[in-house]
Amino acid sequence: MREPDELADGIAVVSEAKRVAVLSGAGVSTESGIPDFRGPNGLWTRDPSAERMSSFEAYRDDPEVRRRSWQARLAHPAWSAEPNDAHRALVSLERAGRLVALVTQNIDGLHQRAGSVSVLELHGTMHETECLSCGDRRPMLEALDRVAAGEVDPPCLVCGGVIKSATISFGQALDMNVLMAARDAVTSCDLMLAVGSSLSVQPAAGLVGLAARAGATVVICNASETPYDDLAAIVLRGPLGEVLPALVS
Ligand code: NAD
Numbered sequence: 420m421r422e423p424d425e426l427a428d429g430i431a432v433v434s435e436a437k438r439v440a441v442l443s444g445a446g447v448s449t450e451s452g453i454p455d456f457r458g459p460n461g462l463w464t465r466d467p468s469a470e471r472m473s474s475f476e477a478y479r480d481d482p483e484v485r486r487r488s489w490q491a492r493l494a495h496p497a498w499s500a501e502p503n504d505a506h507r508a509l510v511s512l513e514r515a516g517r518l519v520a521l522v523t524q525n526i527d528g529l530h531q532r533a534g535s536v537s538v539l540e541l542h543g544t545m546h547e548t549e550c551l552s553c554g555d556r557r558p559m560l561e562a563l564d565r566v567a568a569g570e571v572d573p574p575c576l577v578c579g580g581v582i583k584s585a586t587i588s589f590g591q592a593l594d595m596n597v598l599m600a601a602r603d604a605v606t607s608c609d610l611m612l613a614v615g616s617s618l619s620v621q622p623a624a625g626l627v628g629l630a631a632r633a634g635a636t637v638v639i640c641n642a643s644e645t646p647y648d649d650l651a652a653i654v655l656r657g658p659l660g661e662v663l664p665a666l667v668s
Pocket residue numbers: 443444445446447448449450453454455456457458459461524525526527528542615616617618619620640641642643644656657658659660
């Protein structure tokens with residue numbers, strides 16, 4: 420039973436930190452009813468073929484992948500999800516003036532809905548669409564209305580091109596400005612808190628190593644092992660809805 424000791428140590432480390440950078444992942448939102456990819460009940464754990472839906476090339480080149488993607492977006496649990504105690508704990512860290520930035524791999528907007536302001540969305544947002552040809556951006560709900568009305572793969576209203584959620588799929592480049600801001604945050608923090616991520620997607624996961632090399636203490640809160648656990652001063656495996664409120668209390 421090391422966990423209670425580790426939690427007490429984690430509380431001490433977090434309470435002493437003055438500049439905290441957070442890297443969050445899909446595990447923060449599972450308690451809001453949004454499945455992750457690689458956790459025990461993850462979308463890809465249950466259906467490995469679903470990984471193809473996250474490939475940029477497959478989406479761009481295969482109308483069937485786009486048709487399935489639009490149906491998945493229409494039925495996505497994020498539209499009715501509410502922030503949970505893990506999201507709210509990170510809001511209180513920011514309101515206490517101790518957060519440098521909340522870097523998230525999540526696309527669901529729940530950190531902002533909970534009240535977090537300094538959010539860097541490394542992988543974009545599912546709340547907007549973007550045209551792959553002309554770059555036109557619009558609210559996702561406009562496109563979903565068209566899908567619900569019978570358009571299986573709604574084209575861009577400006578140029579007729581393929582539209583996609585404004586998220587970064589595998590094979591797509593990250594927004595360099597967002598990535599640079601994230602790098603600045605993790606190299607200027609004294610505590611790097613990585614929460615709810617398998618830390619298996621680069622370059623996001625590499626931010627943890629970057630923070631450690633720049634001298635930050637690393638705390639990882641995740642139910643399963645990550646490749647960065649050995650770098651961490653403290654690793655906590657409990658559910659984030661309990662662990663994060665305790666850590667920042
Ligand atoms: P991931 O699925 O690879 O890993 C999630 C991790 O969270 C797993 O290791 C799992 O064990 C852990 N976890 C799940 N629920 C937890 C809980 N309640 N308490 C503690 N740990 C918990 O997700 P990732 O590392 O974020 O990376 C994959 C990609 O998935 C990202 O690019 C992200 O954009 C995308 N994604 C986002 C969402 C979302 O926005 N909510 C959902 C699914 C996938």
